[in-house]
Amino acid sequence: DVKxxxxxxxxxxxxxxxxxxxxxxxxxxxNMFWYRxxxxxxxxLIYFSYxxxxxxxxxxxxxxxxxxxxxxxxxxxxxxxSTNQTSMYLCASSLAGGATGTQYFGxxxxxxxx
Amino acid sequence: xxSVTQPDIHITVSEGASLELRCNYSYxxxxxxFWYVQSPGQGLQLxxxxxxxxxxxxxxxxxxxxxxxxxxxxxxxxxxxxxxDAAEYxxxxxxxxxxxxxxxxxxxxxxIQP
Numbered sequence: 572d573v574k575x576x577x578x579x580x581x582x583x584x585x586x587x588x589x590x591x592x593x594x595x596x597x598x599x600x601x602n603m604f605w606y607r608x609x610x611x612x613x614x615x616l617i618y619f620s621y622x623x624x625x626x627x628x629x630x631x632x633x634x635x636x637x638x639x640x641x642x643x644x645x646x647x648x649x650x651x652x653s654t655n656q657t658s659m660y661l662c663a664s665s666l667a668g669g670a671t672g673t674q675y676f677g678x679x680x681x682x683x684x685x
Numbered sequence: 686x687x688s689v690t691q692p693d694i695h696i697t698v699s700e701g702a703s704l705e706l707r708c709n710y711s712y713x714x715x716x717x718x719f720w721y722v723q724s725p726g727q728g729l730q731l732x733x734x735x736x737x738x739x740x741x742x743x744x745x746x747x748x749x750x751x752x753x754x755x756x757x758x759x760x761x762x763x764x765x766x767x768x769x770d771a772a773e774y775x776x777x778x779x780x781x782x783x784x785x786x787x788x789x790x791x792x793x794x795x796x797i798q799p
Contacts, residue, residue: 575728604786611694613775613791614729629786633725661728673719675781676728 574598575677577662590649592680599610601666603645604674605629605637608659620645637677652684686713687778691790698766699798706761706793718759719777719787720750729775735759746770773798777794 578593596603602621606629616629618637626637634656638646645664646661649656659681663674688711692720698704710716717736720745721729733744740752750761773794 606714606786606789611791614777614787614789616774616788619786660744671732673734677706678720679726 575662575664575675577660577677577680579680580678581681581683583685584652585685586647586653587610587685588649588652590617590682590684591653592647592649592660592682594645594647594664594677595643596645596675597643598666598675599642599662600675601626601642601665602664602674603639604663604665605635605647606661606663607631610677614661617647618628641663650681655685657681658682687716687780687788689776689778689788689790689792691774691776693793694737694791695794697796697798700768701765704761704763704766704770704795705725706774706776706795708759708761708777708790710759710778711757712778715723718758719779720744720748720761721736721775721777722746723773723792724777725750732761732774733757748749766795766797768797768799771795 576598602605604619605617608614615631620626620639636648659679661679665674690709714785719734722731723729732748735742735752773792775792776790779787
């Protein structure tokens with residue numbers, strides 16, 4: 572089974588702090604994604620990466636950056652956390668190409684910014 | 686740009702009754718369609734997916750979905766629901782290769798009455 576793990580299930584940070592959310596997948600997937608989930612808004616794509624050191628902006632990249640130094644690890648960075656970034660953050664991965672666009676999700680990190 | 690609409694925010698069904706969750710999509714080419722389920726406090730689990738071929742697809746936990754191109758729909762069905770089916774259900778659309786992330790609907794919250 573594909574396993575996607577996220578470093579924390581719950582995180583509480585203060586406004587202005589730099590926050591790192593880590594995601595690791597163990598199935599050698601090329602593609603990795605970060606979404607945020609908010610009630611009534613569903614999931615929205617923040618950033619994605621289709622290869623090491625490659626990154627692409629999703630629908631809501633403002634206030635976030637990402638890092639992918641190794642194939643299995645994809646980090647989401649909040650340079651200066653703000654209260655409107657309080658949310659559930661979900662990481663996902665998928666194989667590249669063809670009919671293999673199925674994404675596998677981690678358990679999520681619930682971030683609260685005070 | 687692609688979009689997904691789940692018209693029902695909440696649905697309440699009696700245990701043992703049949704279920705249909707609606708999903709309509711907008712996409713320029715042949716879509717890849719997915720249904721995911723999210724139990725409280727958990728990540729997303731894939732229920733089923735449609736890429737091509739037979740328009741009626743079977744998934745896990747007794748769910749099925751039917752792709753209707755003429756109606757741009759991909760409705761999820763189950764003949765008899767169980768209390769453990771109470772969860773949030775998300776419909777999503779993606780592109781060939783899956784490198785650019787999925788576009789999700791806002792979700793339908795399923796409540797099961799005893």
